Amino acid sequence: MALRAISRAAQEAGFVIATEAPSSLAPFTRLVIVAEVVNQDDILAARSWKDEFPSAYLVGFLEMPKQSLWLAAERAGFDLVCSRGSVGPALRKVLGDDTLTSTDRAIAVCNSADIAGRLGHLMDLELESLGAISLWRVEGRVLCTGRCPHQRVSLASGEIDGSVVTCPAHGSRFDLISGERMRGPSDFDLACYGTYEENGRVWVLPKR
Ligand code: FES
Known part of the structure; x- marks a missing residue:
């Protein structure tokens, strides 16, 4: 369900969907990582993604919007945290807004x-x-x-x-x-x- 919404938003914005981490950013002008946040491991992964792809924009979505997990995801470096149901619209906004890459704001x-x-x-x-x-x-x-x-x-x-x-x-x-x-x-x-x-x-x- 979420993947369909992500695919649709990415297609509309002219992005390519990759289900595995790219080996380098060279072919990409802009990388957006979208991940489901289920537990602490996903939170920790955000930091490693930031280390590996510092210019990437991280979007985390939660099936159940649990406040502690939501706040922990924001603290861990996700640029945007949203519920599963709003990942499509949220992503559409991010992908369509050229000012919202992490690197631009660094x-x-x-x-x-x-x-x-x-x-x-x-x-x-x-x-x-x-x-x-x-x-x-x-x-x-x-x-x-x-x-x-x-x-x-x-x-x-x-x-x-x-x-x-x-x-x-x-x-x-x-x-x-x-x-x-x-x-x-x-x-x-x-x-x-x-x-x-x-x-x-x-x-x-x-x-x-
Ligand atoms: S514990 Fe009081 S200022 Fe840090």
Whole structure:
């Protein structure tokens, strides 16, 4: 059912449907990945797709719109999350709008050389579009997060254990990769943004 809606929307917009990941983006001027989000594995897959195809636009759809899964999918880097029933119209809008590719909206935040060889917290930045953000290198990946959602404190001097950071102000703990709140007093997860490195620069993909 969803595949029919996806095929129809893609055909109307002149896209080619591939049911397996392409080996490279070379033949594509634009790649949209559409995936059903059923569980945590699908959420984790979003990040690997972002790593592999940084310019791709990720659409995730849910059979049952469960709020926690929906929010987790958005946090994990899906550019658009929708219900199964609305995937056709949503996709039609995305495919017909040339301004909606992730790459178009990516923001260059620093030169790769600026952070080469560094681990843990890399820098705090203030962006007009995103506000206060922080860059990290954790488990070999460059990550971007917002400030502590409890009282907007920078996590820069927080202790890092694996991928978990402890807020230096009141001790909230967050997973820097998923943004998941591991301990309060914060009631909220940490905002996370997709990142990639290309042409010697670090790019951040704002959430929609
Ligand atoms: S500001 Fe981070 S826990 Fe309070």
